[in-house]
Amino acid sequence: MLLKSGLLIFSAIIFSCGTIQNSSKTMETNKDAEIEAQKAEGEKMMAAGYLPGRIVYSDLADDCEYTIQLKDGEKDFYYVDPINLDQKFSTDEKTIWVKLTWLRRMNRCEKAAPVEITEIKDRAE
DSSP states (O other), X not given: OHHHHHHHHXXXXXXXXXXXXXXXXXXXXXXHHHHHHHHHHHHHHHHTTOEEEXXXXXXXXXXXXXXXXXXXXXXXXXXXXXXXXXXXXXXXXXXXXXXXXXXXXXXSSSSEEEEEEEEEXXXXX
């Protein structure tokens, strides 16, 4: 009897380890597929003229309340001041896809140039 229960416990442990390893591999495969899908979506959006950006909130004096952080090369960033940012996108650290029109007018803050948003969409990241 002891031998049968020991064999059952050992078998259960072996089968559960195999299931954990398989689910771990499945999770890795799903993650890789998700990353590839995000890359493909990014390439498609950039080909359509969108720029990847991040909404940044500031409560400092003489600073724009909301700016959009855009990437300039591999490591550098620059900021733009959207004059027509919709309230639903007024969330700190929100990632977006955006099309902009540069404006020739006086800056409202030092760090960002004024722009008008022509199109904006949520970006999953």
